[in-house]
Amino acid sequence: MEAFTTHTGRAVPLRRSNVDTDQIIPAHWLKKVTRDGFEDGLFEAWRRDPEFVLNKPERAGASVLVAGPDFGTGSSREHAVWALQNYGFAAVISPRFADIFRGNSLKNGLLTVVLPQSAVDTLWQAVEADPTTEITVDLVAREVRCGPSFRESFDLDDNARWRLLEGLDDISLTLRQEDDIAAYEAARPSFKPRTLTA
Amino acid sequence: MGRTLAEKVWDDHVVRRAEGEPDLLYIDLHLLHEVTSPQAFDGLRKGGRTVRRTDLTIATEDHNTPTLDIDKPIADPVSRTQLETLRKNCADFGVRLHPLGDDEQGVVHVVGPQLGLTQPGMTVVCGDSHTSTHGAFGALAFGIGTSQVEHVLATQTLPMAPFRTMAVTVTGELPDAVTAKDLILAIIARIGTGGGQGYVIEYRGEAIEKLSMESRMTICNMSIEAGARAGMIAPDETTFAYLQGRDHAPDGADREAAVDYWRTLRTDDDAVFDHEVVIDAAELAPFVTWGTNPGQGAPLSEVVPDPGSFDDPSERFAAEKALEYMGLTAGQPLRDIAVDTVFVGSCTNGRIEDLRAAAAVIEGRSVADGVRMLVVPGSVRVSLQAVAEGLDRVFTAAGAEWRHAGCSMCLGMNPDQLAPGERSASTSNRNFEGRQGKGGRTHLVSPQVAAATAVTGHLASPADLETTDAAQPVGV
Numbered sequence: 001m002e003a004f005t006t007h008t009g010r011a012v013p014l015r016r017s018n019v020d021t022d023q024i025i026p027a028h029w030l031k032k033v034t035r036d037g038f039e040d041g042l043f044e045a046w047r048r049d050p051e052f053v054l055n056k057p058e059r060a061g062a063s064v065l066v067a068g069p070d071f072g073t074g075s076s077r078e079h080a081v082w083a084l085q086n087y088g089f090a091a092v093i094s095p096r097f098a099d100i101f102r103g104n105s106l107k108n109g110l111l112t113v114v115l116p117q118s119a120v121d122t123l124w125q126a127v128e129a130d131p132t133t134e135i136t137v138d139l140v141a142r143e144v145r146c147g148p149s150f151r152e153s154f155d156l157d158d159n160a161r162w163r164l165l166e167g168l169d170d171i172s173l174t175l176r177q178e179d180d181i182a183a184y185e186a187a188r189p190s191f192k193p194r195t196l197t198a
Numbered sequence: 199m200g201r202t203l204a205e206k207v208w209d210d211h212v213v214r215r216a217e218g219e220p221d222l223l224y225i226d227l228h229l230l231h232e233v234t235s236p237q238a239f240d241g242l243r244k245g246g247r248t249v250r251r252t253d254l255t256i257a258t259e260d261h262n263t264p265t266l267d268i269d270k271p272i273a274d275p276v277s278r279t280q281l282e283t284l285r286k287n288c289a290d291f292g293v294r295l296h297p298l299g300d301d302e303q304g305v306v307h308v309v310g311p312q313l314g315l316t317q318p319g320m321t322v323v324c325g326d327s328h329t330s331t332h333g334a335f336g337a338l339a340f341g342i343g344t345s346q347v348e349h350v351l352a353t354q355t356l357p358m359a360p361f362r363t364m365a366v367t368v369t370g371e372l373p374d375a376v377t378a379k380d381l382i383l384a385i386i387a388r389i390g391t392g393g394g395q396g397y398v399i400e401y402r403g404e405a406i407e408k409l410s411m412e413s414r415m416t417i418c419n420m421s422i423e424a425g426a427r428a429g430m431i432a433p434d435e436t437t438f439a440y441l442q443g444r445d446h447a448p449d450g451a452d453r454e455a456a457v458d459y460w461r462t463l464r465t466d467d468d469a470v471f472d473h474e475v476v477i478d479a480a481e482l483a484p485f486v487t488w489g490t491n492p493g494q495g496a497p498l499s500e501v502v503p504d505p506g507s508f509d510d511p512s513e514r515f516a517a518e519k520a521l522e523y524m525g526l527t528a529g530q531p532l533r534d535i536a537v538d539t540v541f542v543g544s545c546t547n548g549r550i551e552d553l554r555a556a557a558a559v560i561e562g563r564s565v566a567d568g569v570r571m572l573v574v575p576g577s578v579r580v581s582l583q584a585v586a587e588g589l590d591r592v593f594t595a596a597g598a599e600w601r602h603a604g605c606s607m608c609l610g611m612n613p614d615q616l617a618p619g620e621r622s623a624s625t626s627n628r629n630f631e632g633r634q635g636k637g638g639r640t641h642l643v644s645p646q647v648a649a650a651t652a653v654t655g656h657l658a659s660p661a662d663l664e665t666t667d668a669a670q671p672v673g674v
Contacts, residue, residue, distance in 0.1 A: 016519070017512040018391055018491045022630040027611045031262065031276040033236035033283050045632050068512055070392040073425060073491070074628060075609075076327040077234065078343035096392050099427050100327060103359075104343035117512075157359070159219050170345070171245065174353045177222060180214040181355055184224050191448040191456040192226055193315050195256040195294050 001109045003167030007090040008136040009063030011127040012053055017068035021101060024072070024080040038083035058131035065092045066123045066135070071112075072101025081108045091137040093144065095120055106160055109167065111137055113144060119152045126150065139164060200466025202363045203432050204398040207338040207463065211321045213355055220357040226320040226337075228350050229306045230257035230293065232284040233611070234325030238348035239287040249291045250354045256315065257288050258296040260305045261611045265574055265601035268298055277612065291351075304577020304603045307331040307545040311415065312579050314444025318433035318460040323350055328545045328627065330421040334414035335441075336433035336463045338398070341422060361427050362472040364397040365465075368405035370479040375661055377555070378413035379547060379625065379644035381405070381477075382420045383485040383495045389475060391493040394426030397473065400465060401431050405479035411440040412551040419546045420627050423492035432464045484659040486532055487629045487642040489520035494629075496532065498647065498659055504528040523631050524639050525619070532657050535641065539622040540571040540598075540652040541634070542645055544608040547625035548576025552645040553584050556625075557592040559649035559660045564596050566655035571598035572614060574606040598652065610635045623651040 029041035046052045053059060065084065071094035072080060081104045084092065091111040105112045115123075126146055127133045136145040139161060143153045156164075163170070174181075201209070214222040228251075235257070242248070249255060262277040272278040281298065288295035296302040302309060307328050310316045318336035323329060325347040332339035346356055366385055399421050401414075409417070414431045421429025438457055441447040448456040487495040488502050494517065496503065505517035505528065521528065526535070542548075542556050553575060565571045573593045575581035581603050584590055590600045607614040608626035616622055616638025625648050629640040641657060650658040 015515075017516050020491065020628075020630045022609075022628070022633050026632060026636075027261075027609045030233050030611065031274075031280050033240075033280060035237050045636065070395075070425065073391055074327065074422075074630060076325060076341040076343055078237075078325075078345060081343070096395060098392070098425055099395060100341055100343060100422075104345065107343065107345035160359075170357065171247070171349050171352050174222065174349065174355055174357065177214050177355075180222070181224070181353065184213045185354075188224075189455065189459070191452040191459075192320070193317060193446040193448070194253040195227075195315065195446070196253040 001107065001167050001169065004109050004111050004139055004164045006136065006138040006140060007063065007111070008134050009090060010061065010132060011064040011066050011123065011135045012059050012062045013124040013127050014053060014065055014067040015124060018070045018073055019067055020074035021072055021077050021080040022074055025077065025083040030077055030079055035082050036086055038079055039086040042083040042087045061088070063088050063090045064135045064137060065089050066120060066127065067092060067094045068120070069095040069117065071097050073098040076100045078104045078108070081105050081110050085110055093120060093123065106164060107170065109164060111139060111164065113137055113154050115144060115152055115154060122150060200469035202465045202469045202471060203336060203400055203430055203463055204338060204361070204363055204428070207319050207321065207336070210319065220359050222355050223321060223358050225323050225350050225354055225356060226254060227310065227315055227322045228255045229310055229322070229324035229329070230255065230347070231260050231306045231326065232280045233261045234344050235287065235347055236280065236283045237344050238351055239291065241348040242291070242351055247352045249293060249351045252292045254354060255351070256294050257284060258303055258306050258309050259284060259298050261605045261609065263298045263604040264612050265604050265606050265614055268602050301578050301582070304579065305545045305548060305605055307419065308548060308576035308580065311335070312444070312577060314441055314447035317441060317447065317456070318437060319463050323356065327422040328419050330426070330429045331415050331419040331545055333418035333421065333428050333430040334411060335437055336430060336460070338428055338430065340428045362397045364394065364399045364426070364473040364475065365471040366399050366401050366475045366477065367403040368401065368477045368479050369403050370405060371408065372405050372479045372482060375484060375659060376482045377644040377646060378409055378416040380482060380485040382417045383487065383492070383642060384482055385477060386420060386424045386493050387495045388477065389424050391423060391491050392425045394421065394424035397426050398428045398430060399424070399426045401429060402465070406431055407434065410551060411436060412549045415549065416546055420492065423627060433460045484644065484647050486647060486657055488524065488526060488532060489517065490523055490629055490631050491516070492627065492629060492642060494520055495642065498532050498657060500532060502526045502528055502530045502532065533662070534656060536621070536656045537623045537641070537651055538569065538620045539616060540569060540648050541574070541607045541622055541624040541626060542572070542648050543574030543576065543606055544626040545576060546627040547645050548574060548580065550580050550583050552625065553580065553589050554587070556645040556649040557589045559646050559663070560596045560598070560653060561592045563653045563663065565598055565652045569652055569655050571652040572601055572607060573598050574601045575603045577603050607634050609633060623648050623657060
């Protein structure tokens with residue numbers, strides 16, 4: 001995973017709540033067996049509408065998505081994160097994320113930032129009024145900045161932040177705990193089921 | 199202070215606990231399917247890693263599999279490649295696989311319980327959000343992403359952030375016409391699609407205790423639609439009886455030891471939940487969705503709501519968008535909504551009891567003109583059982599299509615899809631825009647409502663059929 005420290009970019013205001021992962025990447029895209037090439041599937045159904053915000057020329061190259069509450073609900077498909085990243089998004093801001101989507105994002109270095117609805121409203125207004133407005137998502141300082149006056153801090157637990165800042169591979173970290181895992185396995189009860197017969 | 203069921207199961211799986219780090223949890227069972235695993239196996243290969251516990255891992259094919267002509271090569275080359283990739287991965291890494299054509303193939307969340315692999319007090323994961331289904335056994339079961347699938351394959355563990363606990367207590371008795379599906383749809387409408395975020399929900403109370411295992415699975419299955427990390431029901435005699443004699447359930451001395459342990463898996467009387475919701479079962483009625491998320495539902499007897507009636511601006515806007523997409527008008531009675539397709543199946547309602555319930559409603563009746571009804575068993579075992587009971591013939595005699603097992607139209611990854619603008623009554627779990635096919639419109643319903651709807655051609659409950667039958671002249 002690539003490390004995430006701070007990112008500055010133009011934004012896409014997505015005034016929708018309950019953006020489920022079926023909207024982010026429809027199921028027929030999930031037949032691919034790679035982690036890349038999902039950019040054209042991102043919001044595929046909504047993008048057929050020329051008025052959809054992502055289709056506006058002034059939003060081309062934007063890298064921060066600012067969405068309504070309950071972003072990433074539904075299916076656990078990590079392809080939703082890959083699609084956002086493949087398209088060029090580095091961070092998503094929303095008042096509330098679905099748990100699995102948020103976990104998937106952090107594993108891939110897509111920063112999900114929870115800000116209150118009032119802050120999201122302010123950002124929507126700012127980037128709609130001037131599409132060249134840039135938003136900075138600063139993981140080091142744990143704050144979002146926009147223009148001269150907007151500065152809002154956000155929470156992210158220390159461990160998740162450290163993993164993101166360092167771009168750490170979770171599997172390697174866990175494999176350092178081999179002794180603990182082996183000790184746990186040695187003590188598991190015999191009645192627990194096995195899928196293979198010995 | 200006492201502990202909740204979820205806390206007990208969690209604590210029993212902590213491999214490592216350290217200040218400032220998420221707990222490292224041991225995973226007892228890892229279920230795999232073709233859609234969310236290829237990139238994980240790829241990662242193992244790149245890292246030179248193996249599957250740590252092939253004996254705690256099992257795979258099946260479900261999302262992409264066709265429900266017709268399963269003996270012929272799969273027409274869609276991309277679907278075919280994905281299934282072939284799973285077969286190669288399982289062969290290369292030594293993972294047990296039940297492929298299309300095998301008697302144990304089916305929707306992954308139907309397969310685990312019927313094999314007896316899902317048991318109380320276990321941790322169960324799968325790269326699929328409906329893994330919450332297995333919580334019906336008192337297991338801590340949750341959906342994970344592909345990076346986590348790779349993590350579990352390599353280490354049989356997962357670092358997990360702490361959760362909060364929520365009790366959903368359903369008091370009293372469910373009225374006869376009300377099913378587990380109606381109950382869970384009503385619960386989601388009450389707490390909202392984000393209301394469960396960060397929580398493990400424990401469903402409890404008299405109405406829950408009286409449910410069969412299959413109904414409990416329907417309830418826990420849709421916990422994710424309320425945003426919950428997992429849903430659980432304390433194991434009891436119903437659970438133990440269901441497991442008895444299943445392929446992988448313990449027997450002999452092991453069963454005694456297991457049942458002794460399982461009996462400890464109850465929330466202590468003095469345990470405190472972070473949040474509690476109480477629902478009176480007696481007030482419930484058949485429930486359907488009108489919108490584009492599972493929280494947008496109402497009793498079948500009501501009308502399509504007016505978006506203006508929602509106080510919250512974001513909910514109001516979501517309702518406006520939903521009515522526009524669904525082609526509905528505020529104030530329209532839900533019973534007047536005509537459908538083109540009825541789908542009975544999925545990990546929510548594709549088990550034998552669901553098929554029996556739908557068959558009982560449609561037996562001796564006919565699917566309305568112009569309506570297509572698909573019945574897709576959740577697994578080959580369910581299908582074989584249904585055929586042995588003659589249910590397939592009940593459905594086909596009524597004019598429904600009897601199909602092969604799989605996820606099918608729940609998510610339309612295979613050819614079973616809605617056409618643009620087409621409307622369905624579906625026993626599945628998600629009414630998202632385009633979920634069942636580009637431009638398709640979905641109403642989530644119980645198997646009984648699905649069958650009654652197929653007969654009348656518009657959203658209906660079995661009770662509506664009795665009225666219609668009585669009103670029809672006899673012998674003309």
